[in-house]
Amino acid sequence: MAPPRPPGAILMIFTIADDDQDLARALADRLTVEIQAAWAHARPLRIALAGGSTPRRLYEELGGRADTLPWQGLEIFFSDERAVGPEDPASNYRLAHLPWLSKAPPGALIHRIPGELGAQAAADAYDDLLRRAAAGGRALDIVLLGVGPDGHIASLFPGAIGATTRIAEAVPATADRVARITLTLPALAAARRRIVLAQGAAKARALRASLVPGAQTPLARLMAEAPVEFWLDRAAGQALCVDSAP
Numbered sequence: 001m002a003p004p005r006p007p008g009a010i011l012m013i014f015t016i017a018d019d020d021q022d023l024a025r026a027l028a029d030r031l032t033v034e035i036q037a038a039w040a041h042a043r044p045l046r047i048a049l050a051g052g053s054t055p056r057r058l059y060e061e062l063g064g065r066a067d068t069l070p071w072q073g074l075e076i077f078f079s080d081e082r083a084v085g086p087e088d089p090a091s092n093y094r095l096a097h098l099p100w101l102s103k104a105p106p107g108a109l110i111h112r113i114p115g116e117l118g119a120q121a122a123a124d125a126y127d128d129l130l131r132r133a134a135a136g137g138r139a140l141d142i143v144l145l146g147v148g149p150d151g152h153i154a155s156l157f158p159g160a161i162g163a164t165t166r167i168a169e170a171v172p173a174t175a176d177r178v179a180r181i182t183l184t185l186p187a188l189a190a191a192r193r194r195i196v197l198a199q200g201a202a203k204a205r206a207l208r209a210s211l212v213p214g215a216q217t218p219l220a221r222l223m224a225e226a227p228v229e230f231w232l233d234r235a236a237g238q239a240l241c242v243d244s245a246p
Contacts (some may be wrong), residue, residue, distance in 0.1 A: 004156055013230045020199045023233045024057035026196065032065060036141075039073025044109060046076040046133075046141045048183065050154075051092030053195050054146035056128065059100040066103035074109065076101065077130070079143055080154040080182040081113035083173075084124060084160065090178070119170035119179035126168040126181060133226035134167075140191040143183070149197050151210045152219025185218070189225040197231045203234040 004043060016023045018149055030035075031047070038045035049055070062069070081092045090095065093101075093112040111129060114122045145153045152158060155171045167187040171180040196219070202244055207230070210219040222228060228235075 012031060014232065015105060016231060016233065018234045020057050020209050020233055021061075023197075023199060023231060024061045025229050027058055027195070028061040028065065031062070032069065034066070035073045036070055036072075038141075039070035042072075042141045044073055044075040045139065046075045046077065046192070047226040048079040048140050048143040049092070050079055050197065051081065051095060051150075052146040052226070053142060054199060055169075056095060056099070058197065059096045061101035063103055066100060071105055071108045076108075076110040077113060077133075077140060077146060078113050080123070081115045083115045083170075083179040083181065085182060086112060088115075104246055113181050113182060114127070115167075117174070119181055123166075123168045123181045127166055129185070129203035130167040130183075133180070136139040136163055140187075142193045142195060143191040145194060147189070147195045147196055147206050147210070147219050149206050150204055151206050151215075151219045153196070153218045153222060154188065155180040156185060156218040161185055161221060185221060185225065188222055191226075193229060194222065195229045195231055199233045200234045200235050203219075205230075207232075213214040 011128070016026045035045050049059075076096075078092055078096075082088070082090045084090050086093045094116075101108075104110060111126075111133075111175050112130075116122075117125065147153055148157075150158050157171070160171070164184050164186065166184050168181060169184055171182055173179040196207075198204070204216075207219070209215060210217045211225070212220075219228075
């Protein structure tokens with residue numbers, strides 16, 4: 001049994017456990033080790049956090065370690081945000097802030113997307129921030145991503161990804177979603193590592209659809225550009241396996 005492999009992509013698939021709590025704990029363990037290593041080398045690990053419901057337990061797990069985490073070894077960014085303020089229940093920043101980032105010491109390097117400015121103004125501000133952050137030649141180290149049922153990542157939706165030189169861009173509102181701000185496909189591909197966190201059978205179907213040869217979901221397009229690490233529970237991981245026999 002082996003997972004399908006799109007041309008040019010390198011897949012590192014980790015089926016961690018039967019439930020999301022064990023998956024969150026395993027990824028938190030890995031991130032903690034990397035943050036500690038970055039602190040030891042006096043070079044903060046730059047991580048862009050994911051929104052949505054999938055990483056909630058990961059942030060709760062990291063929140064439980066906040067008092068012992070070497071915050072000097074960490075610099076936080078976000079992969080996407082809704083055009084709302086930080087107190088709005090729909091805010092991705094709020095999702096990470098309540099269980100984890102609220103416990104950060106003064107001076108911690110946390111760069112939220114200012115969604116309350118409106119999508120375009122916030123995208124312009126974050127694009128400028130990331131360009132200045134990368135001026136010394138350092139891109140993001142890790143981008144955390146969930147995946148939607150339609151294969152979207154960050155706020156990059158099917159049929160809405162065009163060529164761009166921007167790092168962050170505005171995503172217009174539609175009938176069923178508010179305006180958003182997202183890192184672009186080139187920005188995600190430029191990161192040192194991309195981690196897709198997925199749980200459950202519904203996400204398994206989205207992952208499976210993105211691994212079909214010729215797939216054009218946003219996740220598939222990212223995999224065509226750069227390696228992706230999948231951190232999955234058993235329900236998501238089993239659906240990725242196909243019989244390799246002819």
